[in-house]
Amino acid sequence: MLPLQVSSWPWYYVAVYFFFGGIAAGSYLLAALTLVFGTPTRDRPLMRWATYLAAILVLVCPILLILDLGQELRFWRMLTQFKLLSPVSLGSWALLIFGFFAVLSSLIFLAEDGKWKIGASFLKRLPHGLLMRIGAFFGIFVAGYTGVLLSSTVIPFWNSNQLLGLTFLVSGLSTALAAVTLLLLWRGYHQVADNHNFHSLELILLGFEVLLVVWMVFQEGGDILLTSQFLFTFVVAVAVMGVLIPMIMLLVYRERAMPSSILAIVSLLILIGGFFLRYSVLEAGKASVGGAEHAMALIRMLIG
Amino acid sequence: MATMTMLVDTSICIGCKGCEVACKQWNELPAEIRGFSGQSYDNTLSLSANTWCHVDFVEQGTDYTQDFRWLFVSDRCKHCAEAGCLEVCPTGAIYRTETGAVNINTDVCNGCQNCVSSCPFGVVSFDHDTGVVGKCTLCTDRTETLGREPACVAACPTDSLVWGSRSDMLALADRKRARIRGKGGPARVYGKDELGGLNVMFVLEDEPEVYGLPSDPVLPQTHVAQGYTFTAAGSVLLGIAALVSLRNRRVGAEDKEG
Numbered sequence: 001m002l003p004l005q006v007s008s009w010p011w012y013y014v015a016v017y018f019f020f021g022g023i024a025a026g027s028y029l030l031a032a033l034t035l036v037f038g039t040p041t042r043d044r045p046l047m048r049w050a051t052y053l054a055a056i057l058v059l060v061c062p063i064l065l066i067l068d069l070g071q072e073l074r075f076w077r078m079l080t081q082f083k084l085l086s087p088v089s090l091g092s093w094a095l096l097i098f099g100f101f102a103v104l105s106s107l108i109f110l111a112e113d114g115k116w117k118i119g120a121s122f123l124k125r126l127p128h129g130l131l132m133r134i135g136a137f138f139g140i141f142v143a144g145y146t147g148v149l150l151s152s153t154v155i156p157f158w159n160s161n162q163l164l165g166l167t168f169l170v171s172g173l174s175t176a177l178a179a180v181t182l183l184l185l186w187r188g189y190h191q192v193a194d195n196h197n198f199h200s201l202e203l204i205l206l207g208f209e210v211l212l213v214v215w216m217v218f219q220e221g222g223d224i225l226l227t228s229q230f231l232f233t234f235v236v237a238v239a240v241m242g243v244l245i246p247m248i249m250l251l252v253y254r255e256r257a258m259p260s261s262i263l264a265i266v267s268l269l270i271l272i273g274g275f276f277l278r279y280s281v282l283e284a285g286k287a288s289v290g291g292a293e294h295a296m297a298l299i300r301m302l303i304g
Numbered sequence: 305m306a307t308m309t310m311l312v313d314t315s316i317c318i319g320c321k322g323c324e325v326a327c328k329q330w331n332e333l334p335a336e337i338r339g340f341s342g343q344s345y346d347n348t349l350s351l352s353a354n355t356w357c358h359v360d361f362v363e364q365g366t367d368y369t370q371d372f373r374w375l376f377v378s379d380r381c382k383h384c385a386e387a388g389c390l391e392v393c394p395t396g397a398i399y400r401t402e403t404g405a406v407n408i409n410t411d412v413c414n415g416c417q418n419c420v421s422s423c424p425f426g427v428v429s430f431d432h433d434t435g436v437v438g439k440c441t442l443c444t445d446r447t448e449t450l451g452r453e454p455a456c457v458a459a460c461p462t463d464s465l466v467w468g469s470r471s472d473m474l475a476l477a478d479r480k481r482a483r484i485r486g487k488g489g490p491a492r493v494y495g496k497d498e499l500g501g502l503n504v505m506f507v508l509e510d511e512p513e514v515y516g517l518p519s520d521p522v523l524p525q526t527h528v529a530q531g532y533t534f535t536a537a538g539s540v541l542l543g544i545a546a547l548v549s550l551r552n553r554r555v556g557a558e559d560k561e562g
Binding site for chain 1: 350391414423427428432436513517522528538551
């Protein structure tokens with residue numbers, strides 16, 4: 001083991017940002033996918049609430065990112081550079097642009113419903129479908145770049161897995177669908193939420209996630225996820241609660257209506273799993289490097 | 305200005321740590337209380353945001369009376385030609401100087417710590433007190449402004465540390481390697497081609513790993529394009545998944561309406 005150092009990113013900023021950023025981007029993407037492939041007229045409440053959620057969370061994300069900095073007031077320095085090889089640099093810009101689209105879409109929905117008056121007629125005239133398609137592209141970037149950021153470091157567990165970006169994107173969309181489902185249930189749109197086609201989308205996403213998570217465990221340093229250190233945060237929270245139980249429930253209720261309570265629990269479990277996936281990836285990366293001092297001690301032991 | 309390089313000849317380092325002290329003194333770096341390490345005669349153990357130069361003590365063999373040797377290496381930032389920290393810095397705080405050194409503008413750095421995880425040598429370190437990162441500057445303030453050699457080089461009593469133009473140091477490194485090999489010992493030059501060439505080169509008497517140096521350091525950003533490509537390819541799959549699952553509904557809805 002070589003004396004590598006890992007960034008001391010606290011999970012309560014960074015893993016939470018990965019989680020919220022994934023949901024924000026995923027829910028906007030979900031709205032766009034519904035617009036393009038689904039039934040936008042029928043599922044308008046889903047598109048509306050998904051967009052509101054994206055807008056709210058995308059405003060929370062920069063706060064988490066700024067709090068994570070050593071010099072918080074210099075956050076704006078990020079927006080003085082544009083570096084293609086730096087995921088943090090591209091991510092800062094993507095988050096800014098995505099935030100613009102998410103907030104704009106929300107305002108358009110609010111204006112259409114008569115709940116937003118300022119510039120309402122202008123907002124209603126905007127080509128919303130086109131805006132959502134462009135915004136969704138930046139959403140994909142926001143959901144995935146955090147994984148690419150990790151895999152382009154020198155930390156063994158992160159850089160051995162080039163699918164981390166995709167893993168975060170899939171999980172982002174899956175957790176977004178769960179979060180939007182919870183919102184719809186809260187707002188009384190049970191019929192929109194309990195839609196077998198959204199259930200099958202969730203099932204496919206969870207299926208993807210299984211493949212990507214199994215792949216992750218088999219990468220260099222991935223075996224740490226199966227140790228007692230990650231027993232709760234990975235094995236229980238991600239694998240069992242976040243993926244296995246929701247998949248079984250979705251399969252059981254494949255042919256019949258799912259009671260609101262069950263749907264809410266399934267969604268909640270998916271959200272818990274999504275958060276702990278981020279947490280586990282972050283902390284397992286940190287654990288895969290014992291810090292320079294530990295590494296040097298190990299080298300002494302090996303040589304001695 | 306020509307690219308300047310430091311050559312570290314580990315074969316004549318006596319582990320006096322004069323370079324460590326000179327570095328602290330010139331750069332006005334605070335002392336760090338790290339306690340008793342129990343590791344050889346070394347309590348510093350590693351580089352940090354306030355320890356930019358560190359003499360690594362490697363003990364080989366267990367029997368002190370026979371078959372035992374010390375290896376010392378004066379370690380610091382390698383000032384890589386292809387520097388992961390510089391590529392990844394999103395604020396532009398990390399920059400390259402005229403002589404090829406990689407430096408940090410601590411007035412611009414906002415402490416995002418992306419560079420910390422991007423250094424293949426584990427050099428760049430975060431200072432929790434100041435909220436920014438720190439590392440060796442190759443004494444650019446001495447070399448480029450005053451025309452002097454770095455403080456560690458000036459302090460080195462055995463000339464294990466040498467400072468000069470890159471071409472001169474490459475030639476010197478080859479001569480040193482040839483001399484050690486002539487005496488029957490193994491020797492190699494580290495930093496000639498690694499990461500496009502390191503501006504701190506080493507003459508080593510053993511494998512790089514023994515000194516805590518990766519034998520084949522890789523610029524971490526070489527993975528960036530691959531990561532984005534897989535994500536983009538996967539997003540197409542997600543699109544298909546959405547098409548399959550959400551399109552069904554439209555057909556189902558039409559059936560019901562029909």
